[in-house]
Amino acid sequence: MIPWLTPESRFPPLNSALLKPNGLLAAGGDLSPQRLIEAYRCGIFPWFNEGEPILWWSPDPRMVLFPGELKISRSLRKTLKKSNYEIRVDSAFREVMQACAAPRGDQPGTWIHAGMISAYAALHEMGVAHSVEVWMRGELMGGLYGVALGKVFFGESMFSRISNASKIAFVHLVRQLERRDFHMIDCQMKTAHLASLGGREISRHEFGQKLKELVNYTEQVEKWCFDHEPIE
Secondary structure (H helix, E strand, C coil): CCCEECCCCCCCCHHHCCCCCCCEEEEECCCCHHHHHHHHHHCCEECCCCCCCCEEECCCCEEEECHHHCCCCHHHHHHHCCCCCEEEECCCHHHHHHHHCCCCCCCCCCCCCHHHHHHHHHHHHCCCEEEEEEEECCEEEEEEEEEEECCEEEEEEEEECCCCHHHHHHHHHHHHHHHCCCCEEEEECCCHHHHCCCCEEECHHHHHHHHHHHCCCCCCCCCCCCCCCCCC
């Protein structure tokens, strides 16, 4: 059994999460900015389908990427050096979320539904959630979004309308996070896509310890503005 959160409830300890399904910690509560920020600070994120109760997760192990461990393949490096794309940040946050919500392959639905988009758009207006976007000829072709707290960026989802667009956005994100002295990117669950870029799994305990060290900084709550130094 998992606890049902009321508006006044705090999240339970991470080590009380279920083994199957991996990391299910609690249900209920709401998607208010205060609740979401508390969740991320504790190493918890919401993930549920439309029409279901809100479900809160903290899987073990946890996929992360440390900026200094970013891997850029030779072919991706060539793509990054091209001048046929433009990187923008925080210019089309809702559009990025909507693109991430689009059907993919055989997936029957999406967890990025209207309620989630509204909740994260509120965080974006507060300067807490951000989008990195790849534009070509005035059209949004790829990107990602997530939440920045302290020295941690919590990645949520990414999309590509052309080959490698999400990887382009991710590499530019990582380089900018390095310049801003961010120490960790939370990737949540293991994927081959993120592993190819240098992501790796660590235990939930280690993840929680690192969070305690890294989220207790004063955040720069503002819309982002990236510099545009070339990727070497």
